[in-house]
Amino acid sequence: MxxxxxxxxxxxxxxxxxxxxxxxxxxxxxxxxDVASMAITFGGTIASTLIAFPISYFKRIPSQLKITIQKNRYDPQHYIETIVDFAKEARKKGLLSLEEKANQQSDRFLRESVLLVVDAIDPDKVRDTLDNELDCLEERHSQGWQFWEKSASFAPAFGMIGTLIGLINMLANLNMDSSAGSSALGAGMSVALVTTFYGSLAANLILTPIGHKLHMRHNEEMLCKQIVVEGVVAIQAGDNPDHIERRLKAFLNEKKRDYDVHGGTAGAEGERVGRSKKKK
Missing domain, CATH: 4.10.910 (30s ribosomal protein s13; domain 2)
Structure with a gap:
């Protein structure tokens, strides 16, 4: 974890x-x-989120929270090594020899990507198929982090609404009791501002960080899947395994690259993070 x-x-x-x-x-x-301030801030945030999103989004909360505390399951170096192994196998025995090894892979996307190549589908169709799947995956994942980011935008707003309610009540009470001094004014002001505190706390300590963590996990997964796409397309094209390895290492951060392998750098694509592909 x-x-x-x-x-x-x-x-x-x-x-x-x-x-x-x-x-x-x-x-x-x-x-x-202050219970009333909590009700306004947290209750209002939940109510607005219910208006903005269907109930199905709320059902995903447990699984999304689980993702935020799990270790990253996607290691790009592992995917590069696996793709290079496939490339060496294909170079020695042909593409058809990859089917058995592909079926042993636990990663569904990697398995099906290699099987597309084994089935001798047109290279352009292979890339289009895989890119389309990544587009759909990105759309699904974006719904998750947008849910939390939108909730984070509601929380401070309801904190301010609660503060306004408190100020209105405070001023109304002062008008009714003109003998109330500055001490009463200060006490009423402090209670009114508590809702703003709750809203800022919820947005910046809970909701926004969760949304960011989900977005980060998405980028880690998409990076590995993009490595798979580039790798299987290169295998289908019959590229040299060493060239494929250099090409795929460009996806890694500079510190993670193995400069000792084949004695070279990875190239200009190294600054690439997540998905960056041309729309066709």
Missing amino acids: DFTGIVGLIAGIGLIIFGIMGDEGSIALIRFI
Whole structure:
């Protein structure tokens, strides 16, 4: 598991509590607990998200949260090594020899990509088929992180709405009780601002980071799948395995490239992250 997200959340909450308590201790913390403010901020955020997205998006929340705490399952170096092994096998025994090895792969996309080549489908159709699948995958994944990012935009808005409600009530009470002094005004103002605090906290410590983590996991997966696409197309074209390896290593960050292999750099494509393909 990837515990960095959990550690970050606990650390963030802990530091905020530490900052709130300061020299006053738990007494100061009580000022930041207001049930009505929680209802307005969190309830309003959930309500707006329900309006913006169908219920099916909410059903995906457990699986999406699971993704954020799982270790990255996609290692580009592993995919490059696998593709190079396929290329060497094809060069020695022909494309048909790849079928048995392809069926042993646990990654469905890799398995089906190699089988497309084995079936001797036109190279342009192979690329079009795989690129179309990646387009559909990207569309599905984008729905996930957009759900969290949109929710993050709602939270501060409802925090501000709660603050406005609190200010209106506070000013109305002051008008009814003109004897109330500056101390009453300060107390009412602090309660009104708690909702803004809740909204900012929810957006910046929970919702936005989850959306970003999902987007990052998507990019990691898409990078490996793009390596597969380029690799199988190169295998079908009969490219030299060494050339294929150099070409695919261009997808890696500079620090991850193995410069000792075949004594060369990977080329200009190294800055590529995620998917970057030409639309046809």
